[in-house]
Each structure stands twice: as structure tokens, then as C-alpha cells.
Amino acid sequence: MFDGNAGSPPGADANVARLCALYDGLLARADATISAEAESELKALAKIFDLDAERPAAELWPYVRAVLVRQAPAATVAPAPEVGPLTVLLVEDDAEAAAALTEALDAAGHRIVGPFHSAEAAEAATALHPIDAALLDINLSGEATGLDLARSLKARWGVPIIFLSGDVSAAAANAELAAAMLIKPYTGRDVLDALARIATPDAAVA
Incomplete structure (x- = not known):
């Protein structure tokens, strides 16, 4: 969460x-x-x-x-650059986590599509709302998983994906789908930094 x-x-x-x-x-x-x-x-x-x-x-x-283990040395990742407002699809079936993320994204000036608890509802919404990035939990309510949704979003729209999950093995096995991953529990700052980095792919990593 x-x-x-x-x-x-x-x-x-x-x-x-x-x-x-x-x-x-x-x-x-x-x-x-x-x-x-x-x-x-x-x-x-x-x-x-x-x-x-x-x-x-x-x-x-x-x-x-x-x-x-969330003990990264300061030199491991470069500071995230500043970016303008993004339209972000949020798919997270933990209601508390979804609410907190919505608040953090809104406070940073981003536009949120969602949050959705299922991949099916989220995919339907993408036909109505062009999005710049997607924050996806891997394990979701419903038949489809976050991995299924990630494949669809990349194939249809080329949307950059950030996985929000504790399922490290599943994310690693499907790394070609993701621009980034955040391990639960993550912070609002983690999410905003990840969004900034995928929005500016030339940002350097130490």
C-alpha cells in the first residue's frame, strides 16, 4: 500500500x-x-x-x-527533473493507496484518470481520455491483471507504464512492458519522481 x-x-x-x-x-x-x-x-x-x-x-x-530494500545511495539515481502537468491513468485496487496517490498527483498539478480498481474499467476509460502515463498495480480485481492492461496500453497507444507492486518477480519477468517500477510501500515523492523521469527520458542515471 x-x-x-x-x-x-x-x-x-x-x-x-x-x-x-x-x-x-x-x-x-x-x-x-x-x-x-x-x-x-x-x-x-x-x-x-x-x-x-x-x-x-x-x-x-x-x-x-x-x-x-529502499536504501539506495544518493548517487544511484539522479534527481528528478521538473515536468509540466501530465494526464495519468491510475489503476490501484487498494482504496486507501488509490486515494493517497490521487491526492499526491493532484497536489503536484497532474490530471488523474481514475482511480480504477479493475483493468477492464481502466481500459475502457483510455478510449475517452488521452493519457501521458499509466500507474498500474499488477494484481487487480477482476479477470485481467495489470500486466494484461500494460500490454494493451503499449500496443494501442504506446503509453509509458509504471508498475506499482510488491510482485517483483512478475515485474522482472515482464520488464519490457514497464518504464519503471515502484515497490510497495512507496511514497508520493517516489511516484512523482518516477513520472518526471519517464517524461524526460534523457535524464541521466549515475
């Missing part, structure tokens, strides 16, 4: 704990190697966290790990 505080405790999500156990062990030694599957997942995570996925795995993992 949305968290108005600055961070979340390490290992707050089972997927995060799994990844830390996997890569901490694999990359504990300088001469360690990882499987092609593990390296692919690591690079996918790096891409959706806006990190340099071309670094060697042993160099990349500490940065990915820092983002996963």
Missing part, C-alpha cells in the same frame, strides 16, 4: 527476500558466476529501476539490491 513515510524495511516482501538470498550468495565471491536466467532477471530489474543494465552482474547487483 501507499506509505507516506520515507521508506520500507529491508526484506518487507517475500520476493525481495528471495532475490537477496539468491544474488547475495551467487555474487559473494569475486570469481562467482550466475546462470543466464539469473543474469537476465537481474538485468530486467535494473532496466525497470532505471539503472545501467550493461554493468557486469557483480557490479550491478549492489545497486539493484539497494533499490529493492
